[in-house]
Amino acid sequence: MSTKSAVLTLLMQHPADFLSGEEMAQQLSVSRTAIWKAINELKKEGHSISSSPNKGYHYKKNDVLSVEGIQLALNQQTPKLHISLLNSSDSTIKNAKLAAINGEPENTLIVADMQEAPKGRFGRAFFSKAGCGIYMSMLLRPNQNFEEMAQYTVIMAVAVSKAMDRLTNVTTEIKWVNDIYLNGKKVCGILSEAMSDVESGQISNVIIGMGINFSIKQEEFPEEIHQTATSLFSNQEPTISRNELIAEIWNQFYAILSELPKEQFLEDYRSKSFVLGKEVTFSQAGKNYQGIAKTINQQGELIVTLADGTEKILSSGEISLSTIAGKKNPRL
Structure with missing residues (x-):
């Protein structure tokens, strides 16, 4: 872990406290100068860090994406995630595919602050905005048959919906197959792709990607989707950070996986569907x-x-x- 990452983790672990440069230097076994440099680098990245000559440094909650922020919000029961954070990506699914080809480990998560060429089902484009969305893809190695592929897409939809409901006190719904809706408008789209092993006939890699409208203002959506798309915080300031939502989504996902072959997630999926009966x-x-x-x-x-x-x-x-x-x- 770099000094910058270690300093950020320390500050995030003590959100109500001031930490002196000397205290952090002793804990991390580095110089005061190294702490000062790390603080300045973090400020340049957009992190809100206040300082007091008598108290030290204090981290103010903000919505800057960080590996450290995601890791700290993960449950102990959630497997270790190998997180790669990008300022921008053409497609995090493509990034995850490349990670699979390069032999990156299972549970590799690619997160981008902005996705330049996002695509949904059937290649449809969707709107994205830097700093206001979550664009991420996860690499899994299930070694399962193709018939079991749908299980992952259903689980992912339930996990995203439950995470949003839990952290923001809203009630989301699922449009079959994997679109998440809020107040009758789309707030998230999910895609799953499989890579197969020719010899075994099994799925060697599963990549699950999603785009979430987090804090895009309603008036900012293009005219053609203004009436059909929304974000979690379309008319108010966010009450949570993107890091917290990302972590909770994967907390929910792996919690469901750990319960298999129980089928509660299917009941959750059906109960959240606004298609059934119509x-x-x-x-x-x-x-x-x-x-x-x-x-x-x-x-x-x-x-x-x-x-x-x-x-x-x-x-x-x-x-x-x-x-x-x-x-x-x-x-x-």
Whole structure:
């Protein structure tokens, strides 16, 4: 750990206290000059650190992304995450794929302050803004069959939704497959991709990526999505930091994984779905259908009953919902 990282961790661990340069130098076995340099580097990165000649240094809570801030908010039960923080990325999913190819360890998390070319399902672009969103992808190595892939996407949606609800005291909903909605507008999109081992026929790597609108003001969204997208803090100052939300998402995710094969997460997923019981229109194999969304099965597939009583099973990637309860569903 660098001196700068160690100093930041110390300050974050004592949010109500002032720490003197001498005290930190003794704890870290470095010089007072090294502490001073680290403090100045942190200030240049945007961290709010006040100083007093008689008291020392004090860290003021802010929303600067940091590896240290994420790590400190992780539960002890959450596995060690190998976190890489980027100022900007074309795509954190691409970064995670490269990490997989380069043999980076499991639980490698790529987090970017800004994503330059974000893409959602079916290659659709979505709006991003530096300092106001969370753009991240996780590299997992499950060694499972492709049939089990849907389990990860369902778990991730539940984890994100529960983390948002817990930290911000809101009630989010899930639009099948993996869009998170708040007050009828999209606040998060999730993508999962698998990399396979040809010889074993198993999934060697799973990459889960997401873009979260954290503190984008409602009036800042482009006109074409102004009525269909929102952020967690669209009309108020954030009550939590992005670091805290990132950590809580993965706390929730790994907590669910640790409970498998229990199926509570499927019940949570169904209870948060705003599609079930409603009329939906979709296309499958080039043909349009209309019916009632009845349930979500154990594989995370949507079961739709058509007017003639037949059922259609919809899997991720092969359909796009176009209508929910008679209203056109935005393609975000």
